[in-house]
Amino acid sequence: MLNLVLFGPPGAGKGTQSQKLIEKHGLIHLSTGDLLRGEISQGTELGLEAKKLMDQGMLVPDEVVIGMISNKLDANKDAEGFIFDGFPRTVAQAEALDNLLKSKAAAISGMIALEVDDVELERRLLERGKESGRADDANPEVIRKRIKEYNDKTAPVAGFYKNQEKFKSINGIGSIDQIYGAIDAVIEQY
Numbered sequence: 001m002l003n004l005v006l007f008g009p010p011g012a013g014k015g016t017q018s019q020k021l022i023e024k025h026g027l028i029h030l031s032t033g034d035l036l037r038g039e040i041s042q043g044t045e046l047g048l049e050a051k052k053l054m055d056q057g058m059l060v061p062d063e064v065v066i067g068m069i070s071n072k073l074d075a076n077k078d079a080e081g082f083i084f085d086g087f088p089r090t091v092a093q094a095e096a097l098d099n100l101l102k103s104k105a106a107a108i109s110g111m112i113a114l115e116v117d118d119v120e121l122e123r124r125l126l127e128r129g130k131e132s133g134r135a136d137d138a139n140p141e142v143i144r145k146r147i148k149e150y151n152d153k154t155a156p157v158a159g160f161y162k163n164q165e166k167f168k169s170i171n172g173i174g175s176i177d178q179i180y181g182a183i184d185a186v187i188e189q190y
């Protein structure tokens with residue numbers, strides 16, 4: 001199995017690169033952001049609770065996203081592998097993911113981090129907000145809060161995978177194809 005964690009701050013290009021990776025490697029894309037937006041559009045209770053936090057640029061509770069990922073792993077027992085996009089976002093989520101995979105005799109192959117500076121991130125997110133209709137992309141204050149949440153709670157997740165010698169970082173600035181090429185070169189080593 002090939003189980004990848006695609007890592008990086010909001011606006012780093014994880015979703016874009018995930019699309020290309022699923023086409024080439026036949027993996028299942030698990031984006032907790034997409035799963036949460038799915039819950040919101042279906043008007044579920046979980047979605048309503050999550051929306052309040054997402055609209056403020058805050059993370060939703062660990063138990064919520066871990067539960068969603070656990071369900072998806074169970075629902076895709078025969079998958080060749082997964083791309084985790086936007087998850088794990090806290091060290092507690094990373095530990096839970098390891099345990100979930102262990103119970104299925106699987107493991108994370110590696111984490112690939114896309115490096116993009118804060119100024120470029122803010123520019124990309126505001127640009128995306130013009131088209132995506134995502135409330136959290138339209139407001140500079142919310143964008144800054146998301147970047148702060150990332151630096152405070154999510155950046156330490158890199159250390160978790162560094163300790164397991166599973167961390168690789170690549171430059172997230174350049175053309176989509178250039179960045180994809182760099183990701184693919186890392187995957188070849190797994």
Ligand code: ADP
Nearest residue numbers: 010011032033034054058059060065086087089
């Ligand atoms: P981006 O990476 O561009 O911020 P996402 O779609 O990954 O976008 O996430 C949007 C929002 O959904 C986050 O700001 C957060 O509120 C919530 N979210 C997504 N994934 C997680 C997660 N793993 N843990 C906690 N909150 C999450």
